[in-house]
Amino acid sequence: MTNTQFKLNAICAAMLITSPVSYAAQENETTVQSDVEVIQVTGIRSALSKSASIKQDSSGVVDAISAEDIGKLPDTNLAESLQRISGVSIDRANNEGNQVSVRGFGPGFNLVTLNGRQMPNSSVLQEAGVSRSFNFREIAAESVSGVSVYKTGKANVASGGIGATININTAKPFDFDGFKAFANAKAIKDTSSEKSNVTPEISGMVSQTFADDTFGVLLALSHSERESGRERVGTSQGWVRNRANAAGVDSSAIDTTVNPTGTYWVPWTPEMERFETKRERQNAQLVLQYAPNDNITATLDYTLSRFEETSNTNKMAFWFDNPTGTTDANGTLVDIKNANDELNFWAWELYEEKENDSLGLNLAWQASDSLKLTFDAHNSTSHSNPDGDTAETIANLKNVPGSVKSISANFSGDIPSIGVDDSTLAGGAYNPANIVSDLYQRRGYEMKNTIKQYHASGQWENLKSGALSAINFGVMYTDYQIDTYLSEQFSFVDIPLDNLGLTFDEQGDFADEFSGSDQLFPFIPRYSANDFVDIVRDEGLFIEPNISTNGVEEQTLAIYVSFDLKTEFNDIPIDINVGVRYEDTDVTGYSVKPGVVAFNYRHAEELRPVFAATATPQELEGGYTRVLPNFDISADLDDGFKTRFSYSRTLARAGIGGMFPSTTINARPEGPFNASQGNPNLLPITSDNFDFSVEWYGDDGSYASVGYFKKFVENFIGAGVVQGTLNDVNGEPLRDPSVNPRPGCPDSSDTPNPACLSQASDPIVTFDIATPDNLQNREVDGWELNAQYMVPDTGFGVVANYTIVNSDESFKPYDFDQTIALAGLSDSGNLVGFYENDDYQVRLAYNWRDDFLLSLGTEPTFTEAYGQLDFSFNYTINDTLGVSFDALNLTNETTRRHGRFAEQLVSAEQYGPRFSIGLSAKW
Template sequence: MKNNKFRFNSVYCAMLVAASVGAHAEEATNVSSNQVEKEVEVIQVKGIRSALTKSAETKRLSDGVVDAITAEDIGKLPDTNLAESLQRIAGVSIDRANNEGNKVTVRGFGPEFNMVTLNGRQMPNSSALQSEGVSRSFNFREIAAESVSGVNVYKTGKADITSGGIGATIDIQTAKPFDYDGFTAFVSGKGIYDTSVEKGDSVTPEVSGMISQTFADDKVGFLLSASHAERDSHTDIVGTDGWVRNRSRANVDLTAIDKTLNPTQAIWTPWTAKTEQVDTERSRQNAQAVLQFQPIDTVLATLDYTMSRFEQTSYTNRSAFWFDNPSGSANANGTLWNPRDQDDELNFWAWEYFEKKENDSIGFNVEWQATDTLSFEVDIHDSTSESNPDGQTAETLANLKNPSGSVALIGADFVGDIPSIIVNDSNIPGGAYNKNNIVSDLYQKRGYSMENNIQQFRIAGKWENASTDSALTKINFGAMNTDYTIDTRLSEVFSFVDIPLNDLDLSFVPLGSTANQFSGSDKLFPFISQYDVNQFIDIVKAQGKFADPNIKTNGVTEETFAAYVSFDFDTEFNEMPVKMNAGVRYEDTDVTAYSVQKGVVAINYRHGQELRPVYNDTATAQELTGSYTRILPNFDVNMSLTDEVVSRFSYSRTLSRAGVSALFPATNINARPGGPFNASQGNPNLLPITSDNFDLSLEWYLDDGSFASVGYFKKFVENFIGAGTENRSINDVNGNPLRDPSVNPRPGCPDASDIPNSACLSQATDPIIVWEVATPDNLQSREVDGWELNTQYMFGDSGFGAIANYTMVNSDESFDPYNFDQTIALTGLSDSGNLVAFYDNNGLQARIAYNWRDAFLLALGNEPTFTEAYGQVDMSVSYEINEFFTVSVDGLNLTDETVRRYGRFEEQLLSAEQYGPRFTVGVSAKW
């Protein structure tokens, strides 16, 4: 079903802020800054109100713009998923995968523009699926919310904060034994009920616990926490494998195209139409051990180890067909909305996605109060993330099909949320779904094994002025060295095969008899194929037709030295307290990137849809280097206009480093007969993307945790990375340009034999291929600005409260669907908003939350990918039976919303996904 777009009215939001402030103005109590700090120290983090009050005080007392989430109590972060909690913060929105939040966008800047740290330390990341690429972005699905005590989101830069986030630096904080008074223990057990499950268990366990104790007169403390979670789920997907521009125009009616918008009458045709069902099994373990030692009052040492284990396997079956030469009519935009193809065949796909992640981090920290005014801190950590460390290939797929040209007609009408599928199989005796009318087609195995290691050493100092006669109150200084190393191994096997299917356990299930959640499922394929892709691969191997994989090895090493100093001032202006922070951070980075790959001998014409490079047996290494230096200043000032009203101004320069895969020097090629002929090569000399950030806000705080704020931000961003393209030939290992053997094919070609047919290999008489080679480069600058409206209100002692926030984000250049030369656009840019109502009184806590995000550009490749506007309702209820035991119920996606992605225009459906609601019932105990 279509997601109902939800928009906050900005005028209404402004009135809501004003009303919230005005309603409580007379009740406000005068509180000085010193009194506020004193109160924060004694807040007991128990209950929704206390957690929100502490988060509000963190925001109020911070330098720059900082928002926070605080756990209500041990193991009680507001949501079962950390990303789901973060989206409640103004300006923070999330991407979802498998109906869970996984990556965050802040103020319109996507995951790759945000830095995630754990207790102030930069964390590594690795990935297994080829479609995810090589990313620096931390995935929040890998950390249990129960192990987190709080999160700070730094939206403005500071000299002493690790660089890397233009959108924000997000610091996840975990518990330590000295946070608690003596012995503390917590245990929780939950059952996760997923309404979508078709295969597997609809109820799965989630358990967590923590124990903390101090010894030797509180001079030694030890904490151990652990969690284990399992989840089975099911996803229904309808869509296509992409839309291509001007692929086939001969049989398309162009009369409806609006030439004022589309003067060249460009058209877009779908590659495929598909119906897909995915069954997923996931397990996750987290653990942390912390030892603290304070031999004397002035020295505190902390040794900690943090680990996570994540494993997810998805099994997919799909019915689909390819549009090879479709006819039909283009709409006003140029979209071929009703493609039809004569004499074709159906395809029946099976997939297995396997992801295994192992993350380990060990750290040591010493704090020393050298004198009454001077203190030092040393922090060291070594952290590693590995994906599929045992070498198992992440993605395995196979395709079966009808004999070529056996189906009389295939087609689809892309109208509404999901397409109407048309199949006329009257030409085939017994029909297209009869096993006697199905043959093998192809198989593929692909995916990464990856290791990312970060070693970081930081030394910091702080001098505090004991004199009350000076405005200068504090000087912070320090230095940091970061070694960032990532090594990737991409394995790829692709081959067309002709094998007997007698031993394959193949069946077809009527779509209506499965747990398909789309209300329009009667318009889709009538049957979904059911078979095991690994059984298919075993048959291929038994037939001796399994090909050797092509291995691509790439890696990057970055060494960054940073030094910083900052100054804090407390003064007055017209009897109004003023706090200032001025700092500067210096960074110097050296980059070394390498690639190991086999050379291309020739191009092989194997299939009507495939030109495959043929490689030699010798892999050679290539290495390139780069370097850059950056100065990152910041200046923050806040003025208390009254005891309740704070005005704030901040300036900072921040940076985000180039995507890792953009640095690899390897050349990759991809071609089809007749084109397109695409190639890419990395560039380790890419400069970081830098942003000059300006923030101005007005905040009104009341004495019970209520507040209202309005903020404006402006970002001037330089060195955006785009694909600079060049049309040129590419040479083979002998220095000769690669040629196209499909233009004038020789007899017997194409030929998909395992041993290449020499007649189908490129020869000197074939035309030279002109490749469109994309090389990343620092191409353009952008301006981004926006407004954040935020209010949090407690209705006296009633226990009721409400939160509302809305963020508007704009850029000086948005994506133009009719500009075919646009290579840069800001992904993730969108408005977002939250409405939350809660009750917290007499041991009963209840919360219902609505989160909404407007449509946004997810990715920009040859054709763009957009995510449609999405809103989701979640709820949670808990009751404290007594001081020890609490029972809880959580519900996510209560209205069963559809996640829909599309191409250049909304009718160019890429995927519509439905997951179903999910519920969690649990009990916890604390001592």
Template structure:
């Protein structure tokens, strides 16, 4: 079952060497008590204190509000995962998948509102799973922390910074050979010990390294870095596939509903109750080659090629049941907390998730110091991200079950953190888990093949004013063009099947310690089913029942031309040094979106739980377009009140562009007999979300590397995108409204055949379906404000130090669980905090870090998804054996914290997930 496609042999090629990071000299602005001057301060980026000192310097001397992370040494970022490092910054919080940080939220704005760049360049992104959708947001799981030399988080906009992030623009930097003098090399080997593993290897390898050399009197330099990482893991999941409003009300006791809050007496019932095991194997490879040439003293040319390869396969087995027409009692909120179904059956699911991503970026950068005061820079790159490029289906699933109606009673009590499962299978000889009492039910294959390409050029210049008596120090100018293209191919096939199971290797394992960190884990399903979904698919194919997939093709091309101009000023006010940056950015964007899909002939009453659209054989293309222009000004002001105290004010206008899938013109339908009847259609004429941002802060730098700060921010956000809904009919290929054949079914229906039975198709005499059609639109404005508090302190020469920060975020409108018309809410909005203690002396380094994030809205669809408050304790230890060799030990989630997600109310459990701690032990060498 294990996929060894990317496994390297014994030495793992020594990996050529990976992830360049390193010590380098940095030019920073130094301010004395009387004047603002530029000085050169060399900071050796080695060790925790040096890294934090450099980050503090970046914060102090930046225009606007900028926070930074710097590598502690070559190949050593503070955490084993880049997202885990970012969450240590005030105002930055993360979401986790499989016990690993993957996407970031900044100042309450989720991943789609933040732009991630690599060395200043906008990077493409692709995904294969429908659950992830089509996203602009970068997933930090795909890049190794060893390949990063630093990260700058720009929380305020600047004219010369690529637009796209309302929360922040996050720039990841990697090293170049001219960063070093002569020869530099690094190699590291680690073992990842994941305590959760049940299938696969508990210890997996991670190797990385870098080699850099300059030649010809340092006029030519070459750097090569690479990393290879494997990880196996296991997750326990308990929950449901969702909660639906006002389904199956007839058998529900409504007397406990609080009509003051819920006057409509709306109720929510769960689709399912489930317990599952998820086993994952992942391989990640990163590499970068950089060539630098300085043909004359005034010109430096850099060519770089960056790749990443990411492959992840997960296997899930699940015991569950489906609530078709539950009875029970609603609580005060309207939640059916004790659903019961009589004469039902258990379901036994198997899943395979497969993602393969290939990211490639080729770039050219030329810097030219034309005169003593005038310099130019040209930067060009062509970058592509592809998911599942070989066309392999991202998601394959199958379900087995007991014969319909054979289980006397199924039920669940949704009280506490996880539900209590109730099954009465006394009607079945041998019980529900006896193989003789299990039959086939359905299979499904679905997922994206996606390609995202970004072609971008930027030509910029800087003029430095040589006049000593002028407040104007610099004029910055430039133009940029970004051609963003994404093409998606969604493949879907779904079918109920009746096939023999005698050739299927089916078994059951006891629940054991599944989800044992949650109270009530002993009241779940007693067994988890075990079988291979691909083996089941082979049986379906051998029986000649495998159906052809439905293909949907969509794409967007977005071309943006930008021009900017900014001015830097240095002056005094009452003998206090003042720095200002004033700039404006102009952007013009043209959008074209297309969809290719087959027309719908009619709705087919195929199954008691399914109304399926039947498509014709002719694919037609639909194309829509839109455009917009925006002016983005910025003003940054900071004043050194004393040698130690800095005040800062910033104003900027920033934007985030509409989600890609929201612009596809295609109409998609989803229906069940009796409803709901849902449909959606995209809108390529969406305007960008814009924000006017105000920042005010007071910062006290009282010692080298030690500071305290307090900052207030306010954002006025316009054109939030939500789903405007319309109840209307949808026409078939002949221009007639689609109808519902399940209301007055013919005698032969439903018919589960993959070949539609004409008697089961909707006709003109059947009731016309009224669809709830959701179309994204710019609907509302929002205000968001908050406070960021920072403290960083080095205890003299003792080696001890601490970092603490806390962020408070508020919005003028929060999610109202009883407002059923609310289609807009700010996802990711939550308070967060960090507390870090460290020691560094005599070659020994130790760090303990605790990160906490309050509950937040993860997603808003037909029903919301919330993530409960979460805190995690991590640690890092290392020892320098000598100047060359270092050994290290890192620990993630030391206290085995769990994640719980719920729906509209806390009792509406969606997923309770348990991962276990993870440790990494390694040795590294520098040359």
């Protein structure tokens, strides 16, 4: 079951790795030949020592990860390596790290750069929305030489991260002396996959310099495949307040001292579903470098990634149309019943294809002994489903409505216990003869994000005496553009199912890591959503999709200057960095979408907007300027101690999805009537950051630090909701034709029955219109505790860190007017124990994250505490060859998410361990 505390057994295990082989001391660089050939000594200790040196020598608060060898980060996934840094936590998809939170600030509050350049992102799933957040599963960890996490702002570092700016560094040919190459091949076994196939992961790099080291070429390639699975039990569309027949709800147990209004919550559905996912990823990087003399270096690089993922899902569920039941003290309807209903048999296919390309040019000129000038430019794109393929295809089957005598669910445990009384159906609810078609849906984005960035910078070094040691200055122009094409189809259909191939699997050990798994549905359906849609086409019932186009363009001009000073106070060396960054941003948002002609009362559960034949463009503008200062001061004390203080002002730009001008309508007969509108004039979220730390550094890479941080955050964006009307294409308010239905309505035919359309006599609809706005300010503070210790003359080492994060306002479960809460805020900790010598490395790593608010929305979703234990082993056969073994999620941890209270289950997911064995070579 999901962890609720930092597990003591995992901590002890990580610290007790033993080996009889003595440790051979290593230095960072060793001269081994008379011709002064330099060999870079690698390994866990070397990488940790480099990371400690980066932290020690940086101005401000900077943490780092360094590759232990060419093509070898500490973990097989970049996000999973980052989570080892104090204050960094990750979100997982299919039990793999994909996005990071820093100091309690979620992915949207952090900026990810590649070699100092802002990287684009695109997505296809409507539920995921449009995000600026880089997804780390799209880049191979083998291509990364190191990562720096800037937790405080600096004038010369691109803006966009309140939590942190995370810079990923990749190798260049001039990083090496002459020829260098590596190759790595792994076989991966993911126990979560039903097919349980072994999949390959292959990577390699070759680098060479020519013409007396004046020209260099580096080529890095990787290909990986993964098959994974997921067993999920949960609810669909979350929990809803007061959605039931009040006369059928027993609310006598509600504690009115905390819930004075007697509010209760009901889910739409209980469900269990099985995912099977296939993924392929290719990464490539070509780097050319040319140095005609000692003063000029030109670098041309091209970075490519291709990502393709397909998930097939089958789900067993039912829908509570008219629920009754009993609440607990919180107000959660834990014991729910519904008479005369039906079961639902779902099939989904999710498809995502992504093409990322980046072309960059960097010119560095040592203009004089004291002045260095640099120009950097790149054009980068991320394009999801570039061929317009559908991201989500959904199909549903059902029993004839009202044919099942009763359905019920009890949510008092980890997962619900399901009850189905199908005694009224000959052969039962799972008999294909008692199952008919219901609906199909196709939806998803084609999205393209383009970033053009030009950066001219300079550094002047003082070669004479004086406190001023350097001046850094520069100007940066960024053109950020995102275009989305949202396609949506939804229709109830009546089609024959003879050729669908519907079968049922027995539940077996489904979700058996959760207590009560034997009380789920006894079967889960098997059929293809795409096969269902093919039958719809064959029957002539396929409808044309509704297409809407939205986009945002941001143009930002930034100018900065900073000063480095070195001085002494009472014989204590003092380093100071002071700088300021000025930014001016212009924003244009556009939408192209057909206007609404009327509502069509098409189905008892569907009030469908009827759109005009032609689209209407809409464009809105916004803009802002910001001044972002920073001040860092550090003092080197005696005996390896250091103290530092930093102040900086940083910003995170508003989420893209909230800036589209278009209006989206979601309505059902008799309500609810919901709508949303974008706001391109949203201001960025800004933060004044204060950091103070005391640190100690040893000569062998050991260090310890205690740091305190405080953030004053302004302009948090929330959903402002107002009630009002929305007009049709003729400027008249939309009306509800379902209140007083006319004869023949609802009519499910594809051609709307004119009698079922909105008419002047129908009541005007009052919508709850959600519009994002800058609403509130917050304060966040916390502590970061770090320790890294290399046991002398043994080969043993241990790394431990813990982060405590607090906010001045937490989520209040009975405050229904709360529109802002900081998602991702949680404590976290890591413990890593390792042993290495000349022949092998052994590492055991435990990562833990406390429960946190995942998202707010109309109803919140919380992720419960999670801890994962990983193991790795590397053996050096000779100077060229080595073997490795990795095991992730050794204890088969699970993930559980809930609504306002623990019993309001949203999702309980079970994966399984993942293993890999590899062979590597380097030259």
